[in-house]
Amino acid sequence: MSILDELELRTQFEARRALGVSALGTWARTRLPLEAPSRVRAECVRGVLILSVGAGDTETVASLTPLLLDRPRVDLTALLAACETSGHSELARTVARGVVEAEPTSTSLLVLAALEEKLGRSPDAESLRRRAVTQADGLADRRAALRARIELARGLSLVGREVDALGLATEIDRESEACRAPLSLDARDQLILARVELAATGRYRRVRAIDRLAEVVAGGGFEGRAALRLLARHVERAGTSITLAEVDRAEAVVGRARATALATEALDAIETRLALARADEAEREAATVRAIAASNDGRVRVERARALRDGGTAGPAPSAPLRGEWLCLSVLAHTRTRRLGDALVALREIDATRAPASVAGWSMVGRACAERALREPLVSIASRWLADDRSRAPRRGYLDLAVRLERAGLADLASVALDRARRVHEPGARELAIQHAIRRAWSLRARGETREAHRLLAAALSDARVGAGSALMSPSPPRTR
Secondary structure, X not given: OOHHHHHHHHHHHHHHXXXXXXXXXXXXXXXXXXXOOOHHHHHHHHHHHHHHHHHXXXXXXXXXXXXXXXXXXXXXXXXXXXXXXXXXXXXXHHHHHHHHHHOOOHHHHHHHHHHHHHOOOHHHHHHHHHHHHHHHHHOOOHHHHHHHHHHHHHHHHHOOOHHHHHHHHHHHHHHHHHOOOOOOOOHHHHHHHHHHHOOEOOHHHHHHHHHHHHHHHHOOHHHHHHHHHHHXXXXXXXXXXXXXXXXXXXXXXXXXXXXXXXXXXXXXXXHHHHHHHHOOHHHHHHHHHHHHOOOHHHHHHHHHHHHHHOXXXXXXXXXXXXXXXXXXXXXXXXXXXXXXXXXXXXXXXXXXXXXXXXXXXXXXXXHHOOOHHHHHHHHHXXXXXXXXXXXXXXXXXXXXXXXXXXXXXXXXXXHHHHHHHHHOOOOOHHHHHHHHHHHHHHHHHHOOOHHHHHHHHHHHHHHHHHOEOOHHHOOOOOOXX
């Protein structure tokens, strides 16, 4: 292509772009595929695709994306940025895939992975991120390798594969320490690694995660608020299982947050929970009762629970707001007196009305799970409560509930309860979860389900080696019969 031809093509491109995306697309589809490959044509293709992927011009994208494979090639960073910000995810994915075919760099692979994740294709996203890690390692590009590993860890954490994500976090730390000039992590990276490490079984890894949050909080801004939300969720989920070392670090984070004027109400809530974690069991029990009895409805609930504990009944049916908890107390009373028919009626109403979990509700599950006549509605209720991250924890913890469920022969539900116990770091949960997984694996093998048995054993081995709350041990939805 002569200089005059190049000048004419650039002029045509600029003129059509001034007329709008539609005119530019029509011109590009007609003209550019007929042009001989050249740097100017590659620049025009890039410019047209940047505008088309933002405007949702499917026809132009389909026509010009194959031209990205032609040489010579130009820098496609701006095109990848347009794909990341486009509101047309499927179209952006088409273009990003074309870029990956032309130049499979770590950056292009990560952009395509992010689009696959956005479209709900998590396995494809994971595969692309692993390719990005391999690509960066092959080129000895430490910064790109770090970015790819962090994104892979984030994706694994989001789909519940905390064991694998924690293994990557360990790998990142090990490689960073081995370097003479460690790469610095920005606030987003620290948040990702903190989220991963908060799922670790070892308290020192969780303490390190809270230290990461402290660094982010000190910077304030949006990331500081995100760090506070992550800390609040961890403190709430851990409850009384949180260790004193974590409490100390969390209080330091709160102090830093107050110095940067971040969310005072959120800090007050975190401090209240931390103070409760420092208190002894009797003090915590009294504080819980005081908090519940602060309202009229709460006072009624406390009085009825005490009456049932002392050998009475749940009393007459209360108003609608209290009915769910009253039904749970009724099941406890009926189970105690062996009136299983009445208990079954109450359980079916709880299941039908989808009443939320409560302390009385968990006590009911732990007591009634041994009664085979109540099995069907009870499994449905317990499955729903265990699947809801917003549910209140049982008074004695998920570990005690898991033991009761396993003794009752509800191994699948026990697995889910153990997973919840691990997520809030209840002492001894990890060891019991590994033992439970091995027992279930042998049971599955005896039933001929060899593949699932091998999966559970592999998960238990990985868990014993790395140590983190793992959805790998969680079963499919529990069977009711």
